[in-house]
Amino acid sequence: MASENSKRTLLYVSHLKKYFDVTTGFLKKAGYVKALDDVTFSLKEGETVGVVGETGCGKTTLGRTVLALTEATDGDVYFNLDSELMNKLIDLEERFYELNHKREKLPTEENELAEISKELIPLRNKYSLTRLKEREIRKYRKNMQPIFQDPFSSLDPRKLVKDIVSEPLKLLSDLDNDEISEKVGKMINEIGLSDDHLFRFPHEFSGGQRQRIGIARAIGIEPKMLVLDEPTSALDVSVQAQILNMLKEIQENRKLSYLFISHHLNVIRLMSDRVIVMYLGRIAEFAETNTLFTDMLHPYTKALLSAIPSIDPTKRKGRIILEGEIPSPSDPPKGCYFHPRCPEAMKNCGWSPRDMSEPLSEALDPFSDPALSVLPAISEIIEDENDNTLDIVFSTAITDQVRARELIVDALDKASKKANGIKFKAIKSVAFRTPDTLTIGMIEPDVPRLREVRKDHFVSCLIYDAGYNEHKGRKKIKKVTEENTANATENYENPDQARET
Ligand SMILES: Nc1ncnc2c1ncn2[C@@H]1O[C@H](COP(=O)(O)OP(=O)(O)O)[C@@H](O)[C@H]1O
Numbered sequence: 121m122a123s124e125n126s127k128r129t130l131l132y133v134s135h136l137k138k139y140f141d142v143t144t145g146f147l148k149k150a151g152y153v154k155a156l157d158d159v160t161f162s163l164k165e166g167e168t169v170g171v172v173g174e175t176g177c178g179k180t181t182l183g184r185t186v187l188a189l190t191e192a193t194d195g196d197v198y199f200n201l202d203s204e205l206m207n208k209l210i211d212l213e214e215r216f217y218e219l220n221h222k223r224e225k226l227p228t229e230e231n232e233l234a235e236i237s238k239e240l241i242p243l244r245n246k247y248s249l250t251r252l253k254e255r256e257i258r259k260y261r262k263n264m265q266p267i268f269q270d271p272f273s274s275l276d277p278r279k280l281v282k283d284i285v286s287e288p289l290k291l292l293s294d295l296d297n298d299e300i301s302e303k304v305g306k307m308i309n310e311i312g313l314s315d316d317h318l319f320r321f322p323h324e325f326s327g328g329q330r331q332r333i334g335i336a337r338a339i340g341i342e343p344k345m346l347v348l349d350e351p352t353s354a355l356d357v358s359v360q361a362q363i364l365n366m367l368k369e370i371q372e373n374r375k376l377s378y379l380f381i382s383h384h385l386n387v388i389r390l391m392s393d394r395v396i397v398m399y400l401g402r403i404a405e406f407a408e409t410n411t412l413f414t415d416m417l418h419p420y421t422k423a424l425l426s427a428i429p430s431i432d433p434t435k436r437k438g439r440i441i442l443e444g445e446i447p448s449p450s451d452p453p454k455g456c457y458f459h460p461r462c463p464e465a466m467k468n469c470g471w472s473p474r475d476m477s478e479p480l481s482e483a484l485d486p487f488s489d490p491a492l493s494v495l496p497a498i499s500e501i502i503e504d505e506n507d508n509t510l511d512i513v514f515s516t517a518i519t520d521q522v523r524a525r526e527l528i529v530d531a532l533d534k535a536s537k538k539a540n541g542i543k544f545k546a547i548k549s550v551a552f553r554t555p556d557t558l559t560i561g562m563i564e565p566d567v568p569r570l571r572e573v574r575k576d577h578f579v580s581c582l583i584y585d586a587g588y589n590e591h592k593g594r595k596k597i598k599k600v601t602e603e604n605t606a607n608a609t610e611n612y613e614n615p616d617q618a619r620e621t
Pocket residue numbers: 140141153154155173174175176177178179180181182449
């Protein structure tokens with residue numbers, strides 16, 4: 121294992137996206153699942169980058185899209201290019217993204233962007249695996265091989281082991297039959313089986329042995345990178361350790377790079393030089409392994425890692441239990457995808473009408489606040505995500521709207537000070553639209569970007585965004601946020617202003 125910066129970048133993944141279409145009956149498109157949503161990272165020669173996250177966060181899709189086994193929706197994958205070209209592509213991609221995403225560009229920046237595009241687009245078309253035709257990808261395939269989770273289904277049950285192991289050599293190498301046979305014999309010994317095993321079928325082997333056969337097949341072609349998707353998750357714990365050790369030895373001997381996918385934190389820690397933590401198709405945090413496990417910054421990483429018991433009693437902290445379910449990637453929340461479950465969420469983290477109906481009906485219930493019992497009952501709350509507003513419809517018209525508004529603003533203010541009350545601070549206006557309908561307007565959420573917060577430590581969280589640096593510390597920015605919203609009544613626009621906007 122080695123992760124010095126001087127190492128050559130073997131793989132660069134730039135803003136990769138994979139959206140799966142969701143269809144309903146008769147192949148009607150109903151929307152899409154954002155399985156990968158803007159994923160950027162690099163993998164160096166001889167290095168292991170681990171990818172961890174809960175089921176459904178996009179790990180398998182990442183592995184498959186990197187290998188061009190799944191077609192990307194957008195973004196680029198550069199693999200095994202000459203160093204100078206690779207560094208140039210990384211630089212162009214970074215500058216392109218930075219300028220392209222600037223909301224207001226100076227004329228000089230518009231020109232620079234045009235210049236970069238002129239250089240970058242032909243290079244993307246020539247080198248990015250997401251843009252090449254299968255025929256052109258073939259020459260890269262030899263150097264990147266997959267190892268899948270399930271050694272039972274990934275080996276063809278009708279084929280002899282010798283044919284399984286020789287398949288990539290036949291397809292992708294220039295070796296003749298004798299050379300292939302010799303190579304297959306060598307491979308089977310390297311992974312700890314013997315020559316006579318070559319003439320057996322996969323069902324004659326245990327799970328661990330089958331995974332060894334899968335590894336022999338992948339490395340026989342002498343690749344530079346393996347993408348290992350939960351390679352030991354289907355195996356018994358005792359067998360897992362043997363396979364992991366073997367994978368480490370193979371990596372050492374062959375100077376291989378691994379993209380190592382697992383939902384097991386301990387396996388990731390053992391195997392990886394650097395770790396990517398994914399949440400709902402996005403990278404939450406990406407850092408050197410030790411840093412990630414001891415000095416994690418993202419609230420999701422903190423919660424995920426709090427599940428591992430610490431051996432050091434001075435470092436033992438309580439387990440962070442996340443509230444709520446993982447949202448569906450076909451309808452992810454606004455802003456930061458983690459905001460509905462984040463224990464550290466701020467008012468700009470993504471609160472939108474769909475987060476508010478239930479909390480509003482609770483906060484405006486006379487049981488929570490008896491002062492509200494003078495108001496008519498609420499008959500419905502209508503969310504409008506596009507307009508970023510909610511309409512609270514009362515069962516009858518209200519004559520003293522000024523007083524009613526005062527009572528409601530007061531109740532919202534109280535709710536904002538309770539546990540989990542931060543979402544109420546995202547309310548920017550409260551105004552009667554008609555005598556029976558009160559409209560609640562929400563602030564526009566911010567979207568966090570993956571930023572290099574410390575050297576080689578990337579985090580996608582608004583706590584660490586530009587404001588963090590401006591205020592030179594998180595405590596300060598939190599304080600500023602709270603002070604600004606301390607008195608909700610003063611923050612909500614007055615009804616006349618709200619009507620004008
Ligand atoms: N072929 C597919 N068609 C539609 N949705 C898919 C497909 N493959 C994966 N998904 C969806 O994409 C998301 C990410 O899945 P996956 O990459 O398998 O996650 P993980 O490996 O982390 O469990 C999930 O919501 C999953 O249901």
